[in-house]
Amino acid sequence: ERGSQPELWSEIQQLCVKTIISAQPHLLHTYRTCRQRAADDCGSTCFELLGFDVILDAKLKPYLLEVNHSPSFTCDSPLDEAVKSAVLRGTMEMVSFSREEKKLLKGAGRRLEPATRTRLAMARA
Numbered sequence: 001e002r003g004s005q006p007e008l009w010s011e012i013q014q015l016c017v018k019t020i021i022s023a024q025p026h027l028l029h030t031y032r033t034c035r036q037r038a039a040d041d042c043g044s045t046c047f048e049l050l051g052f053d054v055i056l057d058a059k060l061k062p063y064l065l066e067v068n069h070s071p072s073f074t075c076d077s078p079l080d081e082a083v084k085s086a087v088l089r090g091t092m093e094m095v096s097f098s099r100e101e102k103k104l105l106k107g108a109g110r111r112l113e114p115a116t117r118t119r120l121a122m123a124r125a
Contacts (some may be wrong), residue, residue, distance in 0.1 A: 019067060051071025
């Protein structure tokens with residue numbers, strides 16, 4: 001049925017993915033610019049948090065209003081605080097390394113060998 005919660009989230013995800021694909025050249029340029037400043041890294045020097053503003057019509061069809069390159073984390077209400085706190089917590093969980101991951105990265109040097117990449121992926125699973 002149109003408008004079911006899983007279908008709606010799937011449509012919003014597709015909208016966001018398509019938007020990121022269209023902005024990929026700009027994001028790649030930004031990432032490469034950031035990496036040039038870090039002489040001794042393993043490829044994980046920066047990330048970008050984008051804010052997607054989506055509106056739903058009467059039939060629950062999602063439309064992209066805008067993408068915020070620097071979304072505001074000012075909280076004007078308890079709901080605002082709950083949503084933004086969850087976004088930041090989830091983001092930090094994704095980009096934070098465990099002790100095992102830090103140990104693998106510290107010994108990896110500048111480039112990650114395929115075996116190290118595999119071990120890192122296994123540590124994340």
